[in-house]
Amino acid sequence: MMEIIAGYVKDATFEVFESMVMMEIASGEPNYNGSKKIDSIISSMIGLAGDLKGMVVIHCPEEVAKKITSGMLGMEVDEVDADVKDALGEIANMVAGGLKVSLEGEGCNVELALPSTVIGRSIRMSSGVGSKRIMVPFNIPSGEFGVEMNYVMSSV
């Protein structure tokens, strides 16, 4: 199931970047054991509830976050400001929304919370005992970012 969900994360992220960020991205191999780290400065997360509980988190280094925001807004971005936080939060929201649609196709109903963004170097997420962790790395010319999913299945 983790491989399937990682595929959904990839699909949702590609769709968001293609249609809303106007930026080509390449995906790396998903990591399932927590060993993959992203050297991030900003992380946007959105909680998931329902048949699957957990969160989706976008981890970005500074330059990547600024480039992604530039792509979304169609203007240069020089610092990690409110626009960057807002843009990353909205990407997390849309990726989670795409994931939700895919999971509903598996009979797994998920509700989304509102996105939150934290700034700090190499934030590590910690989830409950038994939770699964998937990290899907992506690349743009400015560097690497990651989409992490922590979750516990209560049914499916």
Added chain:
Amino acid sequence: MGKNVLLVDDSSTMRKIIGRSLRQAGIDFDNIFEAGDGQEALAVLEKESVDIVLSDINMPNMNGIEFLREKAGRDAIKDIPVLMISTETGDDIIGEAKSLGAVGSIKKPFTPDKVNEVLGPLL
């Protein structure tokens, strides 16, 4: 006289993207008003002349469903059409929005072509 639109989304980035998508889709409005939640949207509708509203669903303070419900109870603004633009796609919540007067929905993420396809016939 041209038309005016109100964009309702708690993300300022998303409001900018929707505005850009409208221009890319060739849909010109005289005025683009913005609101960060349902409460702000109601205040704009009571004050300004708005022809159509494009609204998110998941928002703090007053979400899109609560906004539709409150708007439906105000005679001066109840007939202004509202198109939902949201990550929410479930039949239950979109159905609820339509039962409260929403004229349609667009899923995020979207393309300018999709905006034109859904919004164009409503103008």
